[in-house]
Amino acid sequence: MDNVTSQDSEELPGGDEGPAPALRLKGLHKAFADNVAVDHVDLVVPRGSFFGLVGPNGAGKTTVLSMAVGLLRPDEGRSEVFGVDVWSDPVTAKSLMGVLPDGLAMPERLTGRELLTFIGQLRGIADDVLAQRTRELLNVMELNDAERTLVVDYSTGMRKKIGLATALLHGPRLLVLDEPFEAVDPVSAAALKAILVRFVASGGSVVLSSHVMALVEQLCDTVAVMAKGELVAAGPLDEVRGDGTLEEAFVRLVGVEAGDREELSWLAS
Numbered sequence: 592m593d594n595v596t597s598q599d600s601e602e603l604p605g606g607d608e609g610p611a612p613a614l615r616l617k618g619l620h621k622a623f624a625d626n627v628a629v630d631h632v633d634l635v636v637p638r639g640s641f642f643g644l645v646g647p648n649g650a651g652k653t654t655v656l657s658m659a660v661g662l663l664r665p666d667e668g669r670s671e672v673f674g675v676d677v678w679s680d681p682v683t684a685k686s687l688m689g690v691l692p693d694g695l696a697m698p699e700r701l702t703g704r705e706l707l708t709f710i711g712q713l714r715g716i717a718d719d720v721l722a723q724r725t726r727e728l729l730n731v732m733e734l735n736d737a738e739r740t741l742v743v744d745y746s747t748g749m750r751k752k753i754g755l756a757t758a759l760l761h762g763p764r765l766l767v768l769d770e771p772f773e774a775v776d777p778v779s780a781a782a783l784k785a786i787l788v789r790f791v792a793s794g795g796s797v798v799l800s801s802h803v804m805a806l807v808e809q810l811c812d813t814v815a816v817m818a819k820g821e822l823v824a825a826g827p828l829d830e831v832r833g834d835g836t837l838e839e840a841f842v843r844l845v846g847v848e849a850g851d852r853e854e855l856s857w858l859a860s
């Protein structure tokens with residue numbers, strides 16, 4: 592299936608240091624009232640990498656990814672996709688990336704096929720190409736059986752899958768996926784993983800957030816660990832996890848509450 596591959600052949604902006612990375616975050620900062628959700632985060636996602644962002648609940652993953660893709664305006668800092676500034680040139684930047692945001696809002700009173708057709712037409716994809724890509728994506732996502740079902744009646748996992756299909760439709764070079772495997776059954780997850788692995792093998796770049804360390808360890812070559820709005824580690828998977836597992840490194844980096852606390856002792860009585 593040629594269409595779910597990256598089209599990384601055109602020249603994209605670079606600089607003195609060579610081609611620009613797939614994603615570069617410079618000093619991204621966001622506070623909600625007194626709560627600093629993301630604290631001056633700098634991050635580079637190299638081209639062709641499969642990048643995993645992990646961190647405990649409330650660490651700032653969704654906030655940083657939302658700013659990175661132009662869905663949430665930062666208080667400070669900038670985000671560049673292949674050297675294109677997401678806020679000053681949003682049309683170019685958004686043509687280069689496919690995004691699966693957290694809590695994706697979609698036109699819900701459409702079938703999966705209608706939704707993909709609608710998004711494809713907004714993207715200006717030619718009718719024949721769109722029809723072929725829609726057919727293949729519904730097939731690969733195993734949503735063919737649900738072709739006549741409205742998205743509003745989809746399960747959570749099915750919504751993730753149709754969301755990923757909309758992100759892939761225009762053949763982006765970078766995919767930014769917030770918790771793509773949440774609520775997806777193991778069979779569908781295997782299909783999604785295969786699509787993403789193939790996308791990276793063809794030159795695409797993926798950034799995903801997840802709470803599932805085993806999945807990040809299995810898929811990603813580069814990881815970043817976030818806690819309390821800051822990056823506490825970032826680099827090649829083997830460097831970040833050291834001699835142990837990613838989960839052990841995560842616990843070491845993020846810290847855990849003491850396990851012998853008095854609270855909830857009544858549960859065992």
Ligand SMILES: Nc1ncnc2c1ncn2[C@@H]1O[C@H](COP(=O)(O)OP(=O)(O)OP(=O)(O)O)[C@@H](O)[C@H]1O
Nearest residue numbers: 623626627628646647648649650651652653654655
């Ligand atoms: N729209 C908002 N208004 C106010 N506070 C917010 C908003 N969005 C996020 N926050 C706060 O910012 C912090 C970071 O939240 P964020 O959703 O980015 O974390 P996360 O790492 O994605 O968490 P999770 O793993 O639970 O999804 C949290 O303290 C959260 O309460």
